[in-house]
Amino acid sequence: MSRRLMVSPELTRALAFQWGFARRRAPRAVDVPGGFAVFDDRYPGSHDDNKLILWDAGDPATVLRTADEVLAGCAHRLVHVDDDELGAALTPAFTAAGYQPAVNLVMAFRGDPPVGEPAAEHLDLETLLPVLRRHWRESLPDAPDRTVEQLARRVETRLRGADLVGFRGVRAPGGELAARADLYVHDGVAQIEDVYTAPRHRGQGHARALLRSLLAEAAGAELVFLVADAADWPREFYARHGFADLGRTHSFLRT
Structure with a gap:
């Protein structure tokens, strides 16, 4: 199931932005094949601060095993798959393993920037x-x-x-x-x-x-x-x- 991430240049930039943001804010990051995990032991209950991010992966059994191994110290398991085709292919295996799936839309602003708006x-x-x-x-x-x-x-x-x-x-x-x-x-x-x-x-x-x-x-x-x-x-x-x-x-x- 391994594949290269094939997306538009803008989506590539948006995803790279999120990966960099996650790494910079995390006290600890662990690289895994096709992705990385971030951890913050100060906030063990925070899903967003303790998660696995993947953009490429092997077969479903390997992905599930990686999640269990890498996130073993967490009370939860949160896995982001930043490739639509790969995420869709992995959904049945994750669902069968007791995970709740969700689909996220990355959206870019296409309009003209507002002018003269009151500052927040x-x-x-x-x-x-x-x-x-x-x-x-x-x-x-x-x-x-x-x-x-x-x-x-x-x-x-x-x-x-x-x-x-x-x-x-x-x-x-x-x-x-x-x-x-x-x-x-x-x-x-x-x-x-x-x-x-x-x-x-x-x-x-x-x-x-x-x-x-x-x-x-x-x-x-x-x-x-x-x-x-x-x-x-x-x-x-x-x-x-x-x-x-x-x-x-x-x-x-x-x-």
Whole structure:
């Protein structure tokens, strides 16, 4: 099943950006045939900080064995397969082994950068961390406090991932932070990541305002991209605002 990654130049740049970001933010990386794994022992419950990334692989049995061996110290197994054809071929084996599959869309901005948009607020960690704790507590009401704290504080590791790592937000009229997102810029490529609107502020245009502000800020980048769940509605929101599909990747999670 081994194959070369055959994708467009833009998708290649977007994937390479993500691989570099993952390596730079991780205290520890382990190379494996066709990919690598990243680890952060400070946040053992964080899937995004402890995962296996593959773009080429052997037969399904070998891939599953590699995941078990490399991620043996983790309570979870998260495997990203950044080749659509390979990920689709591996899905039956991962599913049979108890993994939940997901398909992700890598989307590039194709429109004209917005002009004259109000700048989003620059959020420092002191401002952002209480918001993240509250959002994770709302999402995981039964999770231990230690888990919520780890999920919030792992944002600190992102600061090492790119030349520019910015946390941005917009506020509701009452002053509460309504929507937030990350912006990463490195070597001419920009990624918009972790766009989130608090449930009580959804449907009021905050995400749109934030996205347009981020696009204006990233206007000088040669490529602006984001990753969306292929099965969830935000992909349609991004498409309405100028993003088009570059390609698909796959992820497999077992908890």
